[in-house]
Amino acid sequence: MRVPFLCCLTSALVLLPAAALADDNAGLHTAGAWTTDAVSDVSGGLRRGGLVMHNLDLTADWQANGWSAHGYVLGNFNGGFSDRYVGDAQTVSNIDTTPAVRLFEAWVRRTSTDGNTMATFGLINLNAIFDVQDVACLFHNSSHGIGPDYSQSGPSIFPISALGFVAEHQMGPLHLRAGLFDGVPGDANDDRRFVYVRVAGDEGAHIVAEAQYDFKGGRLKLGHWADTAAQARLDGTGNGHRSGTYAQGQFTIDDATHAWLRAGVTDDSTLPLSAYAGGGVVRSAPFGRNDDSIGLAVAHARFGGPYRTAQGSGVGDETTWEVTYHYAVRKGLSLEPDLQYVKTPGGDLSVPDAVVVGVRVRLDLFGS
Structure with missing residues (x-):
């Protein structure tokens, strides 16, 4: 099934204000932001050099009477820094x-x-609901947005989403979430399309479930x-299914200091990474500036045995500070100066x- 450009554009951006006008209690909010990353590999990696990348976000939100x-x-404009200069698996800029577009x-x-x-x-952006880490949003490395153990499977996340259905329920401090997504977001042969939705049996489905427990201070x-579609095993012995499990914790140390830890493991028979561990600490209002914050984080990705065997010798783990x-x-x-090793x-x-x-550099263009 393919969804035409005009159909999606109309439903996302035109019907929202129309629906808002039809209900006196409705609210429509729009926002726009521009982000620029100027990054440079000053030592090591594939080669030295720099790149300036840009990101534009335009959103519209409407709500009324439970809907x-x-x-x-x-x-996104002018990407490819990690591939050209660093060669890292975790991607230094998110x-x-x-x-x-x-x-x-x-x-x-x-x-x-x-x-x-x-x-x-x-x-739906899966990562707006699942594997979300609030404290880590300060950092630029992609692993602090969603763990690379999970993102390597190609789920419905930045920059291409897929059709999905998510159910959520809260019982006091316990939150339960479950999602069913199309197994292949977008067009595998053209990742520059404005919108492309294809639901086919051979692509399978992506299934995810998450439990969250809130407590005082964290x-x-x-x-x-898991993916239902079979994938070729890295050792060439047939097919397997991609799956993984993750856990994370967020903790308040004091009023100005927060920390998090995250770990994940996968069935590495069909995926390069077998495990991930990361975390960090963020302190707000340093040096007496109430709206500022500073942070230190680490992201460690481990390559699995089947991948190491397939690549031969010379494979280690990747760690980014x-x-x-x-x-x-x-x-x-x-402004956010950033240093990564x-x-x-x-x-x-x-x-x-x-x-x-x-x-x-991040600039809010407008908001209502």
């Missing part, structure tokens, strides 16, 4: 991707009267995911450890 809808157009999300949601149960259907999460600072220039404008980029022992420096 809500969300549209999100995503633009806006680094194939340049294109895409309809990233377009979904509707029904929320129960008591607010404890929600059902969402449409083009939360714990445990999730499991990151230090970043969020400097609030004024409301809606921030990548040990064994891509797990290739022949590639020197890389040092990457960069600065991120």
Whole structure:
């Protein structure tokens, strides 16, 4: 099944204001933001050099009487830094991707009267609901957005989403979530399309479930995911199924200091990475600046035995250390100097450890 461009564009961006006008209690909110990353490999990696990458986010949200809808157009420009310069598997910039303008999300949601149960259907960013880590959003490395043990399977995440259905229910401190997604987001032969939806039996489905427990000063999460479509095993002995399990915790150390830990494992018979562990600490209002924050994080990705065997000798683990600072220039404008040290980029022992420096500029274009 293919969904025409005009159909998705209309449902995501045109019907929202129309629905809002039809209900006196409805609310429509739009927002736009521009992010620029100027990054440079100053030592090691594949080669020295720099790149300036850009990211545009345009969103529209509407809600009324237990119903809500969300549209999100995503633009990325001049990507490919990690592939060209660093060679890392975890990707040092979380806006680094194939340049294109895409309809990233377009979904509707029904929320129960008591607010404890929600059902969402449409083009959904899985990582906006599952494997989310609030504290880690300060950092630029992609592994602190979603673990690479999970993202390597190609689920419905940045920058291309898939049709999905998600159900969520809360019982006091316990939150339960389950999602069913198309197994292959977008067009595997063209990742620059504005929108492409194809539901086919041979692509299978992606299934994910997560439990979250909130407690005073933090939360714990445990999730499991699996693909129903068979994939070739890395050792050439037939087919297997991709699956994995992750856990994470978020903790408050004091009013200004927060930390997190995350770990994940996969069935590495069909995937390069077998395990991941990462975490970090963030302190807000350093040096007396209330809107600033500073953080230190580490991300360690382990390559599995079947992948190491297939590659021959010379495969190690990849570990990235990151230090970043969020400097609030004024409301809606921030600068974020960032330093990352990548040990064994891509797990290739022949590639020197890389040092990457960069600065991120984020500007809120509008909001309502």
